[in-house]
Amino acid sequence: MKILTAAQIHQLDLYTQEAEHITSLALMERAAEAFVGWFTKHTSLQKEIWVFCGRGNNGGDGLAIACLLINRGYKVKPFIVKSGPLTSDCAANLSRLEKMVAVTSIVTEEDLVKIPANILIIDALLGSGLNREVTGVYAAIIDKINATENKVYAVDVPSGLYSDYPAKHAAIITADHTITFQMPKLMLFLSDHEAFTGAWHIVDIGLKMEGAADIVSDYSYTDAAVIHKMIRKRPVFSHKGTFGKVLLIAGSKGMMGAATLAAKSILRTGAGLVCVHIPGSGVDIVQTLIPEAILSIDPNKEVVTVLPDIDGYSAIGIGVGLGEHPYTADVLEELLVSSVDPLVIDASALNILASNPHWITHIPPNSILTPHPRELERLAGMKFQNSWERLHKAIEMAKKMQVIIVLKGAYTAVVMPTGVVHFNSTGNSGLATAGSGDVLTGIITSFLAQGYSPADAARLGVFAHGYAGDAAAEVKSKAGMIASDITEYLPMFFLDFEE
Numbered sequence: 001m002k003i004l005t006a007a008q009i010h011q012l013d014l015y016t017q018e019a020e021h022i023t024s025l026a027l028m029e030r031a032a033e034a035f036v037g038w039f040t041k042h043t044s045l046q047k048e049i050w051v052f053c054g055r056g057n058n059g060g061d062g063l064a065i066a067c068l069l070i071n072r073g074y075k076v077k078p079f080i081v082k083s084g085p086l087t088s089d090c091a092a093n094l095s096r097l098e099k100m101v102a103v104t105s106i107v108t109e110e111d112l113v114k115i116p117a118n119i120l121i122i123d124a125l126l127g128s129g130l131n132r133e134v135t136g137v138y139a140a141i142i143d144k145i146n147a148t149e150n151k152v153y154a155v156d157v158p159s160g161l162y163s164d165y166p167a168k169h170a171a172i173i174t175a176d177h178t179i180t181f182q183m184p185k186l187m188l189f190l191s192d193h194e195a196f197t198g199a200w201h202i203v204d205i206g207l208k209m210e211g212a213a214d215i216v217s218d219y220s221y222t223d224a225a226v227i228h229k230m231i232r233k234r235p236v237f238s239h240k241g242t243f244g245k246v247l248l249i250a251g252s253k254g255m256m257g258a259a260t261l262a263a264k265s266i267l268r269t270g271a272g273l274v275c276v277h278i279p280g281s282g283v284d285i286v287q288t289l290i291p292e293a294i295l296s297i298d299p300n301k302e303v304v305t306v307l308p309d310i311d312g313y314s315a316i317g318i319g320v321g322l323g324e325h326p327y328t329a330d331v332l333e334e335l336l337v338s339s340v341d342p343l344v345i346d347a348s349a350l351n352i353l354a355s356n357p358h359w360i361t362h363i364p365p366n367s368i369l370t371p372h373p374r375e376l377e378r379l380a381g382m383k384f385q386n387s388w389e390r391l392h393k394a395i396e397m398a399k400k401m402q403v404i405i406v407l408k409g410a411y412t413a414v415v416m417p418t419g420v421v422h423f424n425s426t427g428n429s430g431l432a433t434a435g436s437g438d439v440l441t442g443i444i445t446s447f448l449a450q451g452y453s454p455a456d457a458a459r460l461g462v463f464a465h466g467y468a469g470d471a472a473a474e475v476k477s478k479a480g481m482i483a484s485d486i487t488e489y490l491p492m493f494f495l496d497f498e499e
Ligand SMILES: NC(=O)C1=CN([C@@H]2O[C@H](COP(=O)(O)OP(=O)(O)OC[C@H]3O[C@@H](n4cnc5c(N)ncnc54)[C@H](O)[C@@H]3O)[C@@H](O)[C@H]2O)[C@@H](O)CC1
Pocket: 010, 013, 014, 024, 027, 028, 029, 031, 054, 055, 056, 057, 058, 059, 061, 087, 125, 126, 127, 128, 129, 130, 131, 132, 133, 134, 135, 138, 155, 156, 157, 181
């Protein structure tokens, strides 16, 4: 699903109105109904609801929401900012609401009343039309709402947060839930914004998505629909060679578990065969834990010192648990120089690269690098001030290096060599556990070996990893799940998307 800017969404609104011969007021009513559908499912009738509405169409949504909630028996106290003129749809909903209940006007800060405890708040002050710093009466209301302990539900976006770029001002609603219309906005994906957005949820307001076909966006959201189109069925007439042969160069003394996790994930993702090149001391461990894997044994017991024969493999992954011994670094250099096809590069291999930045030119184009934020900082040779800077540095690096960067975290960003970014939709905080990255490397390498393009292998891999993590968390809990559970729940992904 494309992620559109506020201006592009407005374009889509107009397209929908024209295509369906409906007014903007009717579309606003749909948005209000979609919000209320979510809201009534997740709240009870018991608490009074204060609805704060601004002068634009976000405020119009708030007023329409208030009407709908009153009709459903909720006790509602609405407020309208009247520091200037209202948009026509906002005014239309205000006169409708005023026939049902008294609406308190807020013209200046003096009109603000004390907000009691134990109510629910709907924030419909400012939406995607925000185009300047928030000051004056809007800022005063936002501060007052944020100072209470009440649960806050933001309509479309938390008021004060721009949809497409970070805000510099302080007056931004800190919502518990953001109910966003039709598609996620770019700002919902930045970790620094979690305090403002809370948990966010997409509700369908029936915009005609074919109107977005020609709209160009550098950002997209990898949801289940995308994956259903991407994933291929396994052919009936197949043998293990059909599904690719993976070489994994991994492990060092004390970190053989990483090699095991990645190798097992390669197999659980459906590759036909995996050969793991490990130091000698890991043989019993890996052979016992994964009898299905073939071993290539390094002459050194503790670290990888020799590059095995790389011919005949459909994909090669390097880095998990390797350590950064100088001999191991030499192996990485040799692999980079002698490879033509894209590689999957993770963990120790990324740190070795960060220490040897001149090797970057040897990385085969379209290779997949899977750094977590700290590893990206080391690769970039700088500290990032915030997640916006981090994302933009990743885009710059992916373009410059002509590689795919999988920037790991909530909504993992898969950044293409073109600069296009695909945010992932699956996963939970339980994935932030030791070994989870090793599992991801295994999954991506496996998809690559099965003939998916590097771009698809990265997006599929990240989605499947998150999906398996969600399935694991349902049974084992977010805190209680461990990396090997992600591997064990990978079959859930294939049952739901391939079978
Ligand atoms: N466009 C449409 O057809 C639809 C829009 N919808 C709603 O409309 C919202 C967008 O509405 P608008 O474009 O009217 O904009 P907003 O309601 O977000 O903003 C209202 C007005 O506030 C002004 N403003 C901007 N920044 C300000 C600031 N810092 N301080 C004070 N005033 C400021 C703007 O000039 C704008 O006219 C969406 O977020 C969504 O909630 C939905 O009803 C669905 C349909």
